[in-house]
Structures are given as C-alpha cells and as structure tokens.
Amino acid sequence: MDNFVRRQIDLELGSNSLQPILGFHERIKAWRRETGRILTPYVGDLQDYRFTLKMIEDFAPDAIVHFAEQRSAPYSMIDRDHAVFTQINNVVGTLNLLYALAKLRPDCHLVKLGTMGEYGTPNIDIEEGFIEIQHKGRTDVLPFPKQPGSFYHLSKVHDSNNILFAVNNWKLRATDLNQGVVYGVGTEETDLHPDLATRFDYDGVYGTVLNRFCVEAVLGHPITVYGKGGQTRGMLDVKDTVRCIEIACENPPERGDFKVYNQFTEELNVGELAERVHALRPDSVIQHVPNPRTEKAEHYFKAAHTKLIDLGLKPHLLTDDRIREIFKVVEDNRERAQLALVNPNIDWRQTERQEPLWTDLAGEPRPTTVKD
Amino acid sequence: MDNFVRRQIDLELGSNSLQPILGFHERIKAWRRETGRILTPYVGDLQDYRFTLKMIEDFAPDAIVHFAEQRSAPYSMIDRDHAVFTQINNVVGTLNLLYALAKLRPDCHLVKLGTMGEYGTPNIDIEEGFIEIQHKGRTDVLPFPKQPGSFYHLSKVHDSNNILFAVNNWKLRATDLNQGVVYGVGTEETDLHPDLATRFDYDGVYGTVLNRFCVEAVLGHPITVYGKGGQTRGMLDVKDTVRCIEIACENPPERGDFKVYNQFTEELNVGELAERVHALRPDSVIQHVPNPRTEKAEHYFKAAHTKLIDLGLKPHLLTDDRIREIFKVVEDNRERAQLALVNPNIDWRQTERQEPLWTDLAGEPRPTTVKD
Numbered sequence: 001m002d003n004f005v006r007r008q009i010d011l012e013l014g015s016n017s018l019q020p021i022l023g024f025h026e027r028i029k030a031w032r033r034e035t036g037r038i039l040t041p042y043v044g045d046l047q048d049y050r051f052t053l054k055m056i057e058d059f060a061p062d063a064i065v066h067f068a069e070q071r072s073a074p075y076s077m078i079d080r081d082h083a084v085f086t087q088i089n090n091v092v093g094t095l096n097l098l099y100a101l102a103k104l105r106p107d108c109h110l111v112k113l114g115t116m117g118e119y120g121t122p123n124i125d126i127e128e129g130f131i132e133i134q135h136k137g138r139t140d141v142l143p144f145p146k147q148p149g150s151f152y153h154l155s156k157v158h159d160s161n162n163i164l165f166a167v168n169n170w171k172l173r174a175t176d177l178n179q180g181v182v183y184g185v186g187t188e189e190t191d192l193h194p195d196l197a198t199r200f201d202y203d204g205v206y207g208t209v210l211n212r213f214c215v216e217a218v219l220g221h222p223i224t225v226y227g228k229g230g231q232t233r234g235m236l237d238v239k240d241t242v243r244c245i246e247i248a249c250e251n252p253p254e255r256g257d258f259k260v261y262n263q264f265t266e267e268l269n270v271g272e273l274a275e276r277v278h279a280l281r282p283d284s285v286i287q288h289v290p291n292p293r294t295e296k297a298e299h300y301f302k303a304a305h306t307k308l309i310d311l312g313l314k315p316h317l318l319t320d321d322r323i324r325e326i327f328k329v330v331e332d333n334r335e336r337a338q339l340a341l342v343n344p345n346i347d348w349r350q351t352e353r354q355e356p357l358w359t360d361l362a363g364e365p366r367p368t369t370v371k372d
Numbered sequence: 373m374d375n376f377v378r379r380q381i382d383l384e385l386g387s388n389s390l391q392p393i394l395g396f397h398e399r400i401k402a403w404r405r406e407t408g409r410i411l412t413p414y415v416g417d418l419q420d421y422r423f424t425l426k427m428i429e430d431f432a433p434d435a436i437v438h439f440a441e442q443r444s445a446p447y448s449m450i451d452r453d454h455a456v457f458t459q460i461n462n463v464v465g466t467l468n469l470l471y472a473l474a475k476l477r478p479d480c481h482l483v484k485l486g487t488m489g490e491y492g493t494p495n496i497d498i499e500e501g502f503i504e505i506q507h508k509g510r511t512d513v514l515p516f517p518k519q520p521g522s523f524y525h526l527s528k529v530h531d532s533n534n535i536l537f538a539v540n541n542w543k544l545r546a547t548d549l550n551q552g553v554v555y556g557v558g559t560e561e562t563d564l565h566p567d568l569a570t571r572f573d574y575d576g577v578y579g580t581v582l583n584r585f586c587v588e589a590v591l592g593h594p595i596t597v598y599g600k601g602g603q604t605r606g607m608l609d610v611k612d613t614v615r616c617i618e619i620a621c622e623n624p625p626e627r628g629d630f631k632v633y634n635q636f637t638e639e640l641n642v643g644e645l646a647e648r649v650h651a652l653r654p655d656s657v658i659q660h661v662p663n664p665r666t667e668k669a670e671h672y673f674k675a676a677h678t679k680l681i682d683l684g685l686k687p688h689l690l691t692d693d694r695i696r697e698i699f700k701v702v703e704d705n706r707e708r709a710q711l712a713l714v715n716p717n718i719d720w721r722q723t724e725r726q727e728p729l730w731t732d733l734a735g736e737p738r739p740t741t742v743k744d
Contacts (some may be wrong), residue, residue, distance in 0.1 A: 123512035145514035
C-alpha cells in the first residue's frame with residue numbers, strides 16, 4: 001500500500017531520486033512481467049482507520065511489513081509542523097495497524113522497521129531490544145533505555161513502546177527491526193529490470209551518509225563530513241535489508257511475543273567512510289562542516305547484532321567494489337543530480353526553517369573546527 | 373488556560389463531578405474575591421500552535437505547570453478513536469509547548485505532570501527518572517526503562533521522551549513530576565470557599581481508587597476491587613500534589629537540565645485500601661470484580677521518592693480522618709451520585725466499546741476468581 005507521501009515530499013523539497021523510478025502501478029506491472037507474480041496494490045493512508053481496516057479485511061495478511069513511516073530525521077527537525085507531522089503520521093499509522101490487527105487478524109505477524117537511532121549512543125553495550133538489569137540485589141529484563149536524537153527517532157521509540165504494549169495486551173505477534181544506516185542501490189529483485197529500480201536519495205534530508213558521499217565524490221562536490229566525523233553507526237547493504245525482512249517473516253514470534261532484532265552488519269565510522277570513498281576517488285576533497293545535528297562528536301558504540309545472523313543472514317560487508325557500484329549509478333545518472341541538495345540545511349538547534357548552514361559549493365573548504 | 377475538554381468528556385460519558393464545580397471564569401472571580409489575586413484566563417487548545425505561541429508571548433511566563441493532558445487510562449482504552457485522541461492530544465500539546473518555549477521563552481521552566489504509571493511494575497527498585505546501569509564492565513546513567521500499561525500511560529512516556537530530547541537539544545529547563553494515584557478532595561486553596569471546589573471524580577473512568585472506594589462504601593455499593601487487589605501503587609493526598617508543584621516551581625533546573633521527581637508519599641496496596649475503608653464503614657461489602665486492565669495481579673513494587681522530601685515536602689500520610697473527610701464530601705453530595713458510573717466498564721482486552729463488564733448492582737457478589 002502507498003499514499004505517495006514520499007513523492008509529495010520531493011515536490012516540497014525540490015528533491016528527486018538520483019535514479020529514475022516509475023510509478024507505483026507501473027512497477028507492479030513490471031514485477032508481474034519479470035516474475036509472473038501478482039502484487040495487489042492498495043492506495044490509501046494508514047492514518048485513515050477505515051482504509052486500514054478495509055485493507056486488512058480484504059487482503060487477510062499473514063504478515064505485514066510496515067514501512068509506512070516518515071523516515072528522515074532532518075525532515076522531522078525542519079520546524080514544528082514537520083515534527084508534528086512526523087510523530088502523528090508514524091504514531092497514528094502504527095496505532096491503526098495495531099487496532100486493525102487486534103480486531104480482525106490477531107494471528108497476523110507485524111514486521112515493523114525501527115532504527116538503531118532509537119538507542120542513541122549510550123556508554124554501555126547496546127543489546128537487542130531488552131537488557132537484563134541488576135539493581136540493588138534484584139534483577140529484571142527490561143526494555144533497553146532509549147536516547148533518540150530527533151523527533152523522527154522519538155516517533156520510532158513511541159511506536160516501539162506502543163507495539164510492545166499492544167502485543168502484551170492483545171496477544172499479537174510483532175517483530176521490530178532496529179535497522180542501521182542503509183547504503184547501496186539495488187537488490188536482487190530491483191536489479192531484474194530498470195523498471196523495478198528503487199529510490200536513490202542523495203540530498204541532505206533523505207540521503208544516507210555513504211550514498212551521499214559517493215554522489216559528492218563522483219560529481220566533484222566536497223565530501224561533507226558533519227563535525228569531526230567521529231560518529232560510529234551500525235550500517236548495512238540494502239541487499240541485507242530485504243533479506244532481514246524475509247528472515248523476520250519466516251520466523252514469526254508466538255502470540256504475545258515481541259521480537260526485537262538489531263538489523264545491521266558492521267559498525268562504521270563516518271570519518272573513515274569518507275576516507276574510503278576518497279581513496280577510490282583521489283581527486284575528491286573531504287570537508288568538515290558544522291554538524292547540524294545535536295549528537296556526540298565522539299562516543300562509545302558497540303551494539304549486539306547476532307540474532308539475524310543466527311537465523312541465517314549472510315552479511316554483505318562493505319567492499320570497495322560495492323562503493324564502485326554506487327559510483328556507477330551516480331555516473332549513469334549524473335545529469336539528474338542537483339548538487340545544492342546534498343548540503344545539510346536543517347539545523348537541529350533552530351525552531352524554524354533557516355537558510356542553509358553551508359552553501360559555499362564553489363569556494364575553499366571551511367576549516368574543520370566545529371562547535372559541538 | 374483551559375479548552376474545557378474535561379467538561380465535554382462528562383457530556384460524552386454521562387458522568388459528573390460528585391461535588392459541584394463552577395465554571396472557569398466564575399472560579400477565577402471567586403479566587404480574586406477570596407484572595408485579592410488576579411488570574412489571567414486563556415481559553416484555547418494547546419494543540420493549536422498559534423494559540424500556544426500567542427499565550428506564551430502575551431503572558432511571558434517564568435514557569436508553566438502543564439496539566440493539559442487527557443489523564444485517564446480507561447478513557448484511552450475505550451477504542452481506537454479514544455486511544456488516538458489521547459496520544460495526539462498529549463503529544464501534540466506538549467510538542468507545541470516545547471517549540472513555543474524554544475522559540476520565545478527558552479528560560480521558562482516547564483513543570484510537567486507525569487505519572488508513576490510510566491514505570492509499570494518492574495522487578496527492580498524504581499528510581500527517579502534515571503538509573504545507573506552497569507553492563508559488561510561499563511557504566512552509564514540512562515533513562516529508567518518504562519513499561520506503561522495503557523495508551524494513556526504510553527502517551528506520557530512519549531511526552532517524557534520528547535521533553536528530555538527538547539531540553540537537551542534547545543537547552544530548555546523542565547521538571548517531570550511522576551505522580552502517584554491522588555486521593556482526597558480539597559486543598560488549602562479550594563477549601564477557602566465552596567465556589568473554589570475542584571472536581572471529585574468517582575466514576576470507573578476518571579475516579580481514582582480510594583475516592584471511588586469511599587463513594588461505594590458510603591452509598592451502599594460494593595467496594596469494587598479489581599482482581600485480587602494485589603496491586604501496589606505510590607499514592608498521595610491532593611494537598612501534597614499542589615505542594616509538590618510549588619516546590620518544583622521554586623527549584624528550577626539549570627538550562628539544559630531535565631529533573632525528574634517521583635511524586636507520591638507512600639506505597640499502598642489496593643486490597644488493603646479496601647480493608648481500611650471497610651473498617652470505617654463496617655456495613656460495606658468488598659467485592660472482587662474481574663480486572664478490566666492487563667496488569668500483574670501481584671508484583672514487587674518499591675520506588676524512590678526522596679527528592680521532593682529533600683526539597684521540603686512534608687507528607688500528609690493517609691489517616692482514617694482523611695478517609696472520613698472524603699466520606700463527608702460523599703454524604704454532602706449523595707444526591708448527585710450516579711452509582712452505575714462506578715463500575716469498570718472499559719475492558720483493556722477489547723478493541724471496541726463493550727457492554728459493562730459487571731453491572732449487577734443489586735445482586736450477590738461474584739466469586740473472586742479472576743482470569744489474569
């Protein structure tokens with residue numbers, strides 16, 4: 001199902017996908033042509049409860065993969081309206097699904113995309129969803145304490161909390177996939193035909209870090225590292241994203257059980273990623289720009305991520321060849337790129353939309369000093 | 373400020389305050405008459421961002437006491453619409469306040485009413501907002517893991533998380549008062565004159581446990597204990613509620629600091645409360661009814677609550693005289709009571725409004741067996 005809000009946001013931001021993507025119905029037709037498989041499209045908004053009920057009743061799913069959330073942290077930090085839109089869209093859409101499942105389809109397995117960003121960067125090891133805490137001589141296994149760093153990340157924590165309660169209360173089945181930062185462009189499925197291509201976001205609002213660095217390096221824009229680049233994040237190839245979702249669907253929890261997996265394959269550091277991209281494009285320049293986010297410049301980061309591997313995930317780790325594949329997509333779509341979009345122009349510390357923090361595309365790199 | 377939504381909910385539920393209360397403007401006039409003090413009324417909804425901005429700009433507050441939330445767990449569990457209303461009302465109202473403060477009044481101190489119900493009933497001691505966790509040889513102080521037990525309690529956790537982020541991000545000042553279950557009717561201020569009386573909720577949706585037991589005992593209704601009555605909760609006298617808010621306002625945090633206090637004075641057990649009420653009204657009958665909520669029948673409960681006492685709170689502990697004072701209010705307003713309202717008629721396990729779980733006012737007590 002789709003309500004096309006992501007395409008509408010492209011109109012709002014003046015942004016686009018670096019590689020061209022067809023419409024919803026055209027892609028469904030292409031999928032049928034290439035694979036013989038029929039997908040049933042539903043057009044509507046999860047915020048609309050009647051639509052959600054009708055869809056669940058009509059399709060009678062055994063599993064639902066829930067991607068229908070506003071998924072950009074910078075977008076949620078543009079101003080009050082974007083923060084409120086993000087939290088209402090995500091919380092109400094998920095509540096509607098939970099109620100519809102409890103009412104019509106309590107046996108159905110909800111697979112929800114979460115984010116590693118829910119955890120923030122605590123000074124202890126991050127576990128998968130829950131942690132055993134020993135305190136004053138007593139012990140309990142409790143939800144891992146979260147420290148989300150944007151109104152988007154907060155909305156995902158709200159959803160995780162709502163789902164955990166609903167699973168306990170109505171004896172539903174749900175899996176939360178706390179996904180790391182995704183890179184890469186194609187999957188086995190989208191690679192079948194160009195008509196199946198998926199979005200390649202490269203802008204400062206929706207583009208993820210490695211994809212953005214590749215665009216910058218290929219197109220002659222400085223590689224923009226936020227702050228010192230000391231941020232470490234769990235990351236994964238988009239090919240592994242789809243495999244993880246498949247694994248989750250193949251392993252539904254019991255009724256009343258909420259599984260939480262940390263969905264990433266390796267921990268990578270933003271500064272080191274910039275170096276790796278630069279090494280493959282020695283003509284590129286690394287530029288440290290003031291960090292628009294409020295996050296720790298350097299921090300401890302170690303997160304468990306064994307559950308999906310135990311269930312059969314074979315990680316694609318980041319190779320130079322994979323980076324070169326991304327370069328290739330950028331080169332092939334060079335004429336579609338709008339370089340001004342790659343800069344971070346949403347400042348976490350402001351309450352209203354500001355001029356871009358840094359727009360000096362042609363000039364000398366700024367000094368690497370960062371106020372943080 | 374008020375948007376009168378609580379009075380509107382009385383219309384929806386067919387409920388009322390046991391003691392009569394005047395309108396907003398009449399109470400403000402009475403306050404001026406009795407004390408010489410002028411209160412400035414604002415009529416509007418915190419969900420309206422323009423209203424919120426105008427109010428903050430016009431009044432230019434040094435502190436805001438934020439009570440503007442839908443505050444009933446059963447109300448939030450009526451059905452999907454009431455769950456969504458509760459979460460949107462509470463989350464958006466609080467987001468609007470945070471944005472308005474960040475934009476116009478970042479020095480202002482936000483005092484937010486939270487609830488002890490955010491914590492649930494973990495098998496370890498509950499701390500005040502944060503807990504030091506030692507894990508695999510490392511240590512951090514992290515937000516205390518929450519296990520809220522209704523969509524209302526979840527909305528409060530969402531708010532606590534949003535506030536913590538906003539305080540860090542914009543360097544605001546905020547205090548979260550995780551309040552226990554309130555009992556009692558009058559405060560020093562409302563006792564000045566009957567025109568200043570505040571609500572006395574006795575229904576199964578908004579009435580809190582001790583007040584409801586007193587109504588039942590005085591009016592000849594069985595004292596309805598949910599399940600075995602093994603639930604232990606932090607509780608406090610409404611007189612202490614207002615003193616705690618005063619203490620919070622007198623002790624603003626530094627900019628960028630989020631204080632969390634557990635606001636209750638003693639831990640009381642529901643079954644024992646029923647016994648205490650019964651002992652003062654020996655003609656009353658205690659009746660165990662199926663628990664409409666999903667909560668543990670018996671559990672560990674020990675929660676820190678020293679910070680407000682360290683700041684000067686002198687607790688009013690629950691005495692038989694205090695219970696008799698509540699009896700007196702019930703007797704004085706006997707003719708206003710609608711006894712059918714005291715029964716729990718919202719079942720946590722249902723997704724849509726049901727017939728009351730238990731309406732047999734005249735008959736024999738049901739057996740105390742509870743499925744839980």
